[in-house]
Amino acid sequence: MSFAACKTMHCPTGIENCASGFITHSAAEITPQIQTADVDSDWPDTKPVGPMPNLVVSAGNVLEVYLIRVEQASSRDATEVVKRGGLMAGISAASLELVCTYRLHGNVYSMGVITAGGADGGKRRDSIILSFEDAKMSVLEFDDATHGLRTSSMHFFEGPDWFHLKRGRESFDKGPIIKVDPQGRCAGVFAFEQQMIVLKAAEVNSSLAGEDSAFSAGGASARIESSYIITLRDLDVRHVKDFTFLHGYIEPVMVILHERELTWSGRVSWKHHTCMVSAFSISTTLKQHPLIWSAANLPHDAYKLLAVPSPIGGVLVIGANTIHYHSQSSSCSLALNNFAFSGDNSQEMPRSSFNVELDAANATWLTSDVAMLSTKTGELLLLTIIYDGRIVQKLDLSKSRASVLTSGITTIGDSLFFLGSRLGDSLLVQFSCGLGGSNLPPGVQEEVGDIESDAPSAKRLRMSSSDALQDMINGEELSLYGTAPNNAQSAQKTFSFAVRDSLINVGPLKDFSYGLRINADLNATGIAKQSNYELVCCSGHGKNGSLCVLQQSIRPETITQEALPGCKGIWTVYHKNTRIHLSESSRMADEEDEYHAYLIISLEARTMVLQTANNLEEVTENVDYYVQGTTLAAGNLFGRRRVIQVFAHGARILDGAFMTQELSFKASNVESGSSSDTSIVASVSIADPYVLLRMTNGSLQLLVGGILAR
Incomplete structure (x- = not known):
């Protein structure tokens, strides 16, 4: 008898798909912000930077949802050394905060976000739609009760009942590709290379049968009501390469890029412009889809569609050698290199000022008329649409600038975009747009270099092989300039970029080796012996190549150790001192590095308090902490201005070493008189400004902190 066992030791880290949407909160809710780095400031009083959607990424069978934390600059940040990326457009820092992660039972092939479309004044949330091979779709929404995702609907088009959709085929080159209408009215899934599955979104005031009314109230998400299938052969559409939904139409309009007759390398000189785009109006109620307009004679190497936002509208057709724009009212094209030529040879195509190839490129919109393209070599290009009216x-x-080799790119809000990569680290980048000269503040210097050149020194070694800008012009500036004819709508624009955060990627692995780590414990046995070894891997590709060192668990560097017999718990707390008389230079140093002030150790019969400075110093006899018994919990309140210490029969509020308030706990009034005299605190949970107590009799008490007027 034989069997095989497989265990995943490291989750996938290469980003395959990325999208943005209001998943955990709606556009009408206040975007979560973090406090400013100023340790002496009051409660944060800065205004939000605007609705900031979530970032949703998938890596293999791993799905992750992130929250964008934005830190606005204080009044004196302009003269201080700010965090990664510098100061730009009033933002000093932005970071990714993981909300939830899931390991799925299949690899995510495609992903989209069903928008609420501004329904209910922006109070509805968006939903995530995932597709899996061969034709499986899942719609997910955020559940506040569990603080995680839950499945709102599943759609399955496999099995004996759907064999006719395959038309005798068993394998397909492409899996189910998802595209969503910009206004959230429906979604399209292209499956089996010839079937278009239309998923109709539910109306604002409608709900699923048997749905709990609690979920149809505030915080409801966009949902799928029904689905039906369009056979593209009936529309005379074959060999589909891509499709998308257009902006600015009363009904959803789907544009399909397809090839009416195939060609190949040996016939390109004779048959080369074989692609076309067809726009169909999708009526989800009548299930009718008439043809609105079409455009033929597109190059055979066209492969991607990019819908142009309002008020321009239309669609961009991206090919390896050309870029075409088409709409009902106008069309134009741009040649990218010497291999591009017009289909009818009647007129010369406008040419770009430099040669580039755009096969395997990814694109997103920075503004309504400026698109960013990420090429197969990692270059970031700016495509500006010059228009008059529509x-x-x-x-x-x-x-x-140059960046990582991307597998996907998405815009987050109006000031950030995310570069997802399966070959290198994925980057969260802030951009700022202005007219005329560079709009960087005086404290930030423009430099020529890769977009990752402002990464922290700790990560600079990993990225030291990035030499993408050697192929670019030496005098090229950080900002990107787009020239235009003499009209008001096409004034010169400048774009500035700042890398704010990144997601580490350790793949793809090309080779690895293992060996003993430095300072290994040669006397270790059993499981402890495994921690002596490290795995060194060669990962990445091209300019994103790197060496990765993998190890089990965290290996802290031991500075000193002390035996603590009978230790029941240990906590560290902050204390913000008043630094009114400190010099500006020392103030900046203290703000940059803020450390814990006290170390609280709970023993079996007493509590020990140590002050953190250059060395740990015991100050148990000199502070007002409760030291006659054990401590159940300790933490900070009021933005680290106060310390709360909870013990069995009460709690103390301290300002550093001095007590400002003492509380004595009693059982709830609903309990019996006998139990109220003997009930004590069993466990504590602290979340500024709340303190939740669980008493030994099973009752709960909630303490809420407040600032008293002086």
């Missing part, structure tokens, strides 16, 4: 006059392409 008539597009020309396309202008310019170089920007």
